Amino acid sequence: MSTETASMATPVPALNLAANFHELRDELLAEIQAVCESGYYVLGPKVAAFEEALAASCGARRAVALSSGTDALLLSLMALGVGPGDEVVVPSFTFFATAGVVARLGAKPVFCDVHPDTFNAGAEHFERFITKKTKVLIPVHLYGQMAEMKPIEELARRRGLAIVEDACQAIGAREPGENGRYAGAVGTFGALSFYPTKNLGALGDAGAVLTSDEQMYELARRLRIHGSGHTYYHEVVGGNFRIDALQAAILTIKLKRLPIWARQRAARARVYNELFVASGLTPEFVHLPSERNGHHVYHQYVIRADRRDGLFEHLKQRKIGAGIYYPLPLHLQKCFLHLGGRAGDLPSAERAAAEVLALPMYPELTDVQQAAVVQAVREFYRL
Numbered sequence: 001m002s003t004e005t006a007s008m009a010t011p012v013p014a015l016n017l018a019a020n021f022h023e024l025r026d027e028l029l030a031e032i033q034a035v036c037e038s039g040y041y042v043l044g045p046k047v048a049a050f051e052e053a054l055a056a057s058c059g060a061r062r063a064v065a066l067s068s069g070t071d072a073l074l075l076s077l078m079a080l081g082v083g084p085g086d087e088v089v090v091p092s093f094t095f096f097a098t099a100g101v102v103a104r105l106g107a108k109p110v111f112c113d114v115h116p117d118t119f120n121a122g123a124e125h126f127e128r129f130i131t132k133k134t135k136v137l138i139p140v141h142l143y144g145q146m147a148e149m150k151p152i153e154e155l156a157r158r159r160g161l162a163i164v165e166d167a168c169q170a171i172g173a174r175e176p177g178e179n180g181r182y183a184g185a186v187g188t189f190g191a192l193s194f195y196p197t198k199n200l201g202a203l204g205d206a207g208a209v210l211t212s213d214e215q216m217y218e219l220a221r222r223l224r225i226h227g228s229g230h231t232y233y234h235e236v237v238g239g240n241f242r243i244d245a246l247q248a249a250i251l252t253i254k255l256k257r258l259p260i261w262a263r264q265r266a267a268r269a270r271v272y273n274e275l276f277v278a279s280g281l282t283p284e285f286v287h288l289p290s291e292r293n294g295h296h297v298y299h300q301y302v303i304r305a306d307r308r309d310g311l312f313e314h315l316k317q318r319k320i321g322a323g324i325y326y327p328l329p330l331h332l333q334k335c336f337l338h339l340g341g342r343a344g345d346l347p348s349a350e351r352a353a354a355e356v357l358a359l360p361m362y363p364e365l366t367d368v369q370q371a372a373v374v375q376a377v378r379e380f381y382r383l
């Protein structure tokens with residue numbers, strides 16, 4: 001069989017969530033049955049147990065489990081009192097929710113650029129956009145690698161600002177070095193998402209905030225249930241940000257496997273790196289992901305590619321599930337154009353949007369599938 005037919009004969013889906021379920025099938029089904037029979041479906045003991053395990057595994061004092069990662073970001077900003085007249089600086093190259101929650105509170109999202117190699121914003125990017133109105137900085141740990149937090153913390157201290165980490169793609173990632181802190185455990189709050197495609201995925205929507213500030217922890221718990229401390233007595237205005245007992249029970253089982261899955265993802269990333277280097281595609285056609293800032297958990301394996309859109313189409317025809325996260329930076333999104341963003345404002349974010357391509361990445365990926373992916377990329381560049 002020629003290498004060309006090998007790649008054509010091997011479809012590689014973007015994800016394989018059912019395989020992930022089957023790995024833990026019996027344990028999950030038993031737990032789902034137990035929750036069904038308990039009659040306790042929202043919050044309660046399963047949620048409390050999950051929160052304890054989650055905080056411990058992420059190096060935070062406390063965790064509050066919630067309805068989604070978006071709600072985790074929203075609740076964090078509500079707890080910090082963000083509202084009309086405030087500005088929050090966020091990277092332009094991220095998922096929409098990072099900025100959407102700022103606008104929903106009547107505050108102004110202010111967009112900054114990112115590093116061209118890690119795709120994360122650093123202190124120098126945030127600093128340019130800090131004004132008297134700035135209240136919060138939101139570093140995003142994109143694709144599973146942490147932003148460089150120490151200079152961002154130093155900047156926030158100097159300017160009297162709070163930090164909310166968007167760690168929705170980076171559960172389990174750490175700073176470099178022996179004592180590197182975990183993603184989400186550095187800022188006043190860290191937001192996590194358990195959307196099914198994330199590294200720790202529920203069987204539906206779910207999320208959490210991490211915090212080591214006891215007062216913020218108490219406030220977050222209240223905001224989750226409409227700002228009420230005692231039932232039907234409301235001290236502040238919150239929302240319904242509750243998580244289902246079913247999701248918490250499922251996540252508690254999966255959380256135990258997360259370190260193994262993270263190692264498998266990193267091993268899969270090394271296989272891609274080796275195949276690409278051997279293919280002769282780097283650095284002319286393809287730039288490999290950077291591991292500059294510590295332990296990367298590879299939520300996504302993202303290359304920069306020459307003629308990216310053509311390559312994306314070619315892979316689609318070969319039944320290889322690549323993805324573009326994200327094709328348009330936030331300062332150029334229609335709903336934010338009134339804030340004055342123009343093409344050319346944030347060159348690294350704009351270039352990233354034009355060049356990034358995420359290749360299939362999950363613990364269950366096989367050597368044969370990865371070889372098929374790289375072979376299909378070679379065909380596109382006729383190497």
Ligand SMILES: *Cc1c(COP(=O)(O)O)cnc(C)c1O
Nearest residue numbers: 068069070095097168169193195
């Ligand atoms: C997934 C994600 C979110 C939102 O999480 P949901 O659980 O889908 O609401 C926010 N920010 C980033 C960077 C994400 O990847």
